[in-house]
Amino acid sequence: MRTSRFFIATLKEVPAEAEIASHRLMLRAGLIRRLSAGIYTWLPLGVRVLHKVEAVVRQEMNRAGAIELSMPVVQPGELWQESGRWQAYGPELQRFKDRHERDFVLQPTSEEAVTDLARSELKSYRTLPQHFYQIQTKFRDERRPRFGILRGREFVMKDGYSFHADLADLEREYRNMYDTYTRIFTRLGLKFRAVAADPGAIGGTGSHEFHVLAESGEDAIAWCPQSNYAANVELAEAVSTDSRKAPTVNLKKVPTPGKTKCEEVAALLKIPLEKTVKAVAVMHDGEFYLLLLRGDHDLNELKTQKLIGAFRFATDGEIETALKCKAGYIGPVGAKNVKVIADRAVAAMGDFVCGANEEGFHLTGVNFGRDLPEPSQVADLRNVVAGDPSPDGKGRLEIVRGIEVGHIFQLRTKYSSAMKAGFLDAAGTHKPFEMGCYGIGVTRVVAAAIEQNNDARGIVFPAPIAPFAACLVPIGYQKSAAVREAADRLHDALEQAGIDVLMDDRDERPGVLFADMDLIGIPHRVVLSERGLAAGNAEYKGRREDKPREMPLDSIGSFLKERLHA
RNA sequence: CGGGGUGUAGCGCAGCCUGGUAGCGCGCUUGCUUUGGGAGCAAGAUGUCGCGUGUUCAAAUCACGCCACCCCGACCA
Numbered sequence: 071m072r073t074s075r076f077f078i079a080t081l082k083e084v085p086a087e088a089e090i091a092s093h094r095l096m097l098r099a100g101l102i103r104r105l106s107a108g109i110y111t112w113l114p115l116g117v118r119v120l121h122k123v124e125a126v127v128r129q130e131m132n133r134a135g136a137i138e139l140s141m142p143v144v145q146p147g148e149l150w151q152e153s154g155r156w157q158a159y160g161p162e163l164q165r166f167k168d169r170h171e172r173d174f175v176l177q178p179t180s181e182e183a184v185t186d187l188a189r190s191e192l193k194s195y196r197t198l199p200q201h202f203y204q205i206q207t208k209f210r211d212e213r214r215p216r217f218g219i220l221r222g223r224e225f226v227m228k229d230g231y232s233f234h235a236d237l238a239d240l241e242r243e244y245r246n247m248y249d250t251y252t253r254i255f256t257r258l259g260l261k262f263r264a265v266a267a268d269p270g271a272i273g274g275t276g277s278h279e280f281h282v283l284a285e286s287g288e289d290a291i292a293w294c295p296q297s298n299y300a301a302n303v304e305l306a307e308a309v310s311t312d313s314r315k316a317p318t319v320n321l322k323k324v325p326t327p328g329k330t331k332c333e334e335v336a337a338l339l340k341i342p343l344e345k346t347v348k349a350v351a352v353m354h355d356g357e358f359y360l361l362l363l364r365g366d367h368d369l370n371e372l373k374t375q376k377l378i379g380a381f382r383f384a385t386d387g388e389i390e391t392a393l394k395c396k397a398g399y400i401g402p403v404g405a406k407n408v409k410v411i412a413d414r415a416v417a418a419m420g421d422f423v424c425g426a427n428e429e430g431f432h433l434t435g436v437n438f439g440r441d442l443p444e445p446s447q448v449a450d451l452r453n454v455v456a457g458d459p460s461p462d463g464k465g466r467l468e469i470v471r472g473i474e475v476g477h478i479f480q481l482r483t484k485y486s487s488a489m490k491a492g493f494l495d496a497a498g499t500h501k502p503f504e505m506g507c508y509g510i511g512v513t514r515v516v517a518a519a520i521e522q523n524n525d526a527r528g529i530v531f532p533a534p535i536a537p538f539a540a541c542l543v544p545i546g547y548q549k550s551a552a553v554r555e556a557a558d559r560l561h562d563a564l565e566q567a568g569i570d571v572l573m574d575d576r577d578e579r580p581g582v583l584f585a586d587m588d589l590i591g592i593p594h595r596v597v598l599s600e601r602g603l604a605a606g607n608a609e610y611k612g613r614r615e616d617k618p619r620e621m622p623l624d625s626i627g628s629f630l631k632e633r634l635h636a
Numbered sequence: 637c638g639g640g641g642u643g644u645a646g647c648g649c650a651g652c653c654u655g656g657u658a659g660c661g662c663g664c665u666u667g668c669u670u671u672g673g674g675a676g677c678a679a680g681a682u683g684u685c686g687c688g689u690g691u692u693c694a695a696a697u698c699a700c701g702c703c704a705c706c707c708c709g710a711c712c713a
Contacts, residue, residue, distance in 0.1 A: 080674095081647065081663090082674065085648080086647090089706085160711080162712065179713090210712085212711095212712075213711060214709095214710095279713095474713075477713070511713095543672095579670080580671070582673085582674050583673085585674045599672065601672085
């Protein structure tokens with residue numbers, strides 16, 4: 071391919087809308103353009119990258135025994151009412167009516183459509199197992215689309231759905247997909263990690279997320295280098311190995327005017343933050359709860375919800391009614407008629423500091439049993455932090471950030487039951503399908519890969535997803551017949567050898583050509599110049615390398631081939 | 637959805653406070669020069685100043701309303 075016949079749309083200046091590296095670079099390199107909030111056009115260069123990712127995904131899915139199909143983006147609302155997701159989904163689900171006033175949705179995933187297909191086509195255990203997948207456009211009306219392609223409203227996803235006669239077979243396919251995903255992300259050249267996850271709104275039991283590791287990731291992952299345990303922070307169990315020590319000091323009320331945060335109180339009293347306890351006030355079912363956490367710990371809302379059910383934070387008014395004290399100075403001591411749940415770490419504390427339930431005062435030297443009753447309940451309420459013991463007991467946790475690019479679930483019979491989708495088993499009894507579902511954010515993979523692979527000059531594409539494998543930069547193509555002839559010949563030879571090469575034959579100064587090819591992130595670069603050609607040489611440089619190296623022109627082809635297959 | 641911010645040429649921005657001729661850099665077009673890391677000179681083209689209403693002799697500029705977009709939070713997979 072020649073740039074003169076392609077479409078290069080690089081930008082020298084950075085569009086103001088882009089905050090993170092991948093978004094900035096995708097705009098600047100001319101991979102995408104924004105059409106509306108969270109909705110992007112994929113330019114020719116971007117489409118090539120997208121197709122490369124799709125090709126790897128397709129190959130590995132096929133190899134794993136899944137079969138590709140394609141389901142409609144527009145789906146009847148009826149099906150969604152049947153599964154219950156019409157009600158369960160919030161405004162994220164894009165609904166609309168057709169001219170006959172019938173309800174439709176834009177698919178955010180396709181459980182309903184595929185389950186509908188299965189119930190009419192898969193009627194016997196003999197037709198099982200079956201795994202259908204598609205690579206399709208999805209739409210979710212995100213409350214806040216951001217980070218360009220990373221959290222857009224329209225995106226491309228590989229979504230696969232498997233149907234099984236029993237749980238054992240579902241679990242077999244689940245492991246198969248775990249391995250397949252591991253192969254896919256490895257082949258894509260990404261640094262990633264599979265982590266235990268919360269099944270969330272899709273429902274079901276077992277679930278793993280695949281995260282590309284990147285500073286800008288929206289998710290926090292707890293992992294243990296010693297054991298390779300990994301879980302989303304939402305889910306990772308916080309274990310406390312401390313045990314409570316006997317009280318050594320007396321209870322004392324100290325003035326802390328204006329100090330409402332644990333950090334401020336700790337600073338004022340010159341004590342470590344770990345000696346303070348914060349009380350988080352929440353409401354559930356009209357009942358007032360005080361959740362006790364160590365000052366340096368954060369509430370895990372997911373764990374809390376699992377423990378007490380759907381809850382919300384109490385308003386200042388509710389706090390004053392329940393405790394007769396302004397928010398900021400509340401605590402468990404003397405709290406009447408409220409449920410107190412202590413985090414495990416708090417339950418192990420002695421001589422701690424907490425709010426006195428009196429404006430402007432805190433208590434020091436607080437001890438359970440002596441100064442207040444033991445908490446009515448002790449539970450895991452907090453997010454794990456770096457240094458916590460790993461829940462498997464084999465080391466200490468680190469916290470890394472990741473971008474979720476894949477998620478596998480065991481749905482079990484959530485959809486098949488709701489939609490009466492089942493089969494006859496060998497004994498002739500009707501059973502609902504055991505279902506699995508497996509997603510990969512294809513467009514998100516592109517952004518995540520760039521997030522993980524870039525430098526000051528631009529994108530550094532992993533070879534498997536680079537829009538072109540190599541670029542050819544002839545210096546003075548439009549001026550020098552010698553350069554032109556040599557470049558044309560090399561370009562054609564490389565293409566014939568099956569190498570995806572982009573020759574930059576634009577009439578631009580060398581600096582422009584170099585800068586663009588670097589920005590676009592093509593992994594291998596060959597430069598031809600009059601000077602080099604006179605000595606029979608070409609010049610090679612890898613995108614990650616600093617210095618180019620000279621080599622004989624006629625060895626470039628075989629050299630590149632070797633590099634590409636390395 | 638709550639809070640904050642921004643809408644002026646394809647992109648990045650100034651002008652607005654203090655109302656009166658629409659500006660700069662990049663990009664684009666043409667010509668000449670230049671040609672190994674985003675060239676130089678010269679000449680040009682490009683604007684419903686987000687939309688609407690109002691105030692005024694006069695609105696990019698002031699007021700009100702709306703819309704779009706961005707950021708933080710909440711929410712969500």
